[in-house]
Structure formats: C-alpha cells, structure tokens
C-alpha cells in the first residue's frame with residue numbers, strides 16, 4: 001500500500017534527480033524576548049549557523065549517572081534482543097538503542113530537565129514532544145560512522161514531518177575528542193534543503209540504521225556544500241552538548257581509537273508540526289524511530 005500525505009510537500013525528495021530547495025521555514029520559531037536558558041546572542045548564532053555548542057549542559061556527577069545507565073542498557077541481554085537496539089554489522093556490538101526515554105526512567109528524566117526541554121521550547125516557540133531518542137554508543141576499535149545526511153530529509157520523506165520545526169541535542173556521555181568519531185556539521189547548510197535522488201525502498205530503515213543509502217547526498221552536492229560552508233567538528237568533555245537544527249548537513253567518522261564516543265540524542269518536534277503520512281516513502285517507519293504519540297513533554 002502506498003501512503004502519501006495530503007499536506008503540501010514543501011521539500012520534495014527521493015525523486016528522479018537531486019534537487020535543492022531554499023528553506024521555507026524559520027530556524028528560530030520563538031520570539032526573541034521569550035525567557036529561557038538560551039541567551040539572545042546564542043539564539044541568533046543558532047539561527048545563523050544551525051547549531052549551538054554548550055560546554056557543560058550537565059555536571060560531572062550527572063554524567064556518571066547517565067553513563068552508568070547507558071552501560072546498563074548496552075549490557076542488558078533483553079535490550080540487545082529488543083528491536084530498538086541496532087548492532088554494528090561487523091563487530092555485533094550495540095551501535096544504537098532507540099526510544100531510551102521510554103525504556104529508561106533515567107533518560108526520561110533527562111528529557112524533562114528544563115536545561116534540555118527548555119532550550120527546545122525556546123528554539124521551536126511552542127510545546128514540544130520527542131520525535132526520537134537514541135543513544136549512539138560508538139565503542140572503540142572500529143565502530144562505524146554516520147554518513148553525511150540531513151535528519152529532516154529522512155523525517156520528512158519517511159516520517160511525515162511537514163515543516164522544519166524540529167531540533168536535536170547530542171549530549172556527550174564520554175569525552176568527544178577530535179579523533180573518536182565526533183559529530184561534524186556544515187555551518188549554514190540548514191538554510192537549503194537537499195532533496196535526494198532515488199525512491200525509498202520498503203523497509204529502508206532497517207538498512208539505513210546500520211548504513212545510510214536512500215536519502216544520501218551525491219558526492220557533487222557534498223563537495224559543493226563543504227566548499228561553501230566548511231565543516232566544523234564538535235569536541236567536548238562528557239556533559240557538553242550540541243544543539244543542531246533538523247536540516248543541518250552532518251555526519252561522523254568511524255571510531256578506531258580505543259576511546260568510546262557515547263552520546264545521547266534527543267529530537268524534539270513542535271506540537272504544531274506533528275507527523276502526517278510520509279512524503280516520499282511507501283510506509284511509515286516504526287514508532288520507536290518516528291513517534292506518533294504527540295504528548296508534550298512536561
């Protein structure tokens with residue numbers, strides 16, 4: 001069965017050719033004066049660059065709690081068997097665990113933390129719910145990277161998010177060095193949407209979670225964008241965080257160091273931008289990857 005959305009598709013993708021569309025949406029949806037944990041100057045740099053780095057979002061004692069919880073999840077045989085766990089194709093180690101805010105009360109509390117959800121509300125200018133959460137474990141000695149992509153390209157094409165009103169935070173639970181597969185973003189790339197060439201296969205998500213294929217930009221587009229925007233690597237101690245807009249072109253390399261790079265990602269979407277049917281995919285992805293419960297975080 002083909003499901004397509006009746007809502008206007010502002011961002012065509014997965015057609016015969018790759019196509020660029022200027023961003024049709026604001027980056028910061030909240031009004032500048034609205035109080036919150038983000039300072040006015042930081043909000044305008046987020047708007048310009050598409051990201052905001054925070055040196056210390058959570059303290060060392062809190063990091064210990066969250067890191068211990070990550071270890072517990074990764075070592076729990078029941079979690080390994082769960083469809084929400086994705087394993088590395090080669091080493092069979094856990095690569096990601098999705099929906100950690102539902103699996104774990106510890107991570108649920110992190111989502112509700114005002115330092116976290118408060119920033120998301122401020123950027124998106126409304127109440128927010130969690131579209132996706134995951135831990136990306138990236139253990140040492142060969143964990144594979146995440147190829148270049150815009151999250152919004154997938155969330156629009158495969159999950160049916162209509163507008164760019166979604167923001168992610170990546171919180172470091174181990175130090176992110178310049179060597180262990182840290183997040184890389186092309187600053188300013190969030191202002192242009194790159195619609196990717198090629199139809200979405202059914203069950204695409206199963207493959208794409210291990211290795212991205214459909215929704216992948218061409219070498220030519222990446223060369224053009226990297227030349228225009230440059231590439232910024234995010235490093236920081238455990239407890240640091242990177243907020244980034246849903247349409248940033250980003251990715252990360254393999255981790256061949258002995259030092260794990262383990263981060264928790266939380267994706268907040270505005271309650272005024274709830275998912276409709278996928279814009280360019282035959283079926284919806286499972287709810288543990290693209291939520292259909294739009295209950296606001298309180």
Ligand SMILES: O=C(O)CCC(=O)C(=O)O
Pocket residue numbers: 136146151181182183250251252263265
């Ligand atoms: O963990 C990373 O380095 C990047 C992950 C990412 O881009 C994603 O989960 O969508």
Ligand SMILES: [Fe+2]
Pocket residue numbers: 149150151250
């Ligand atoms: Fe991503």
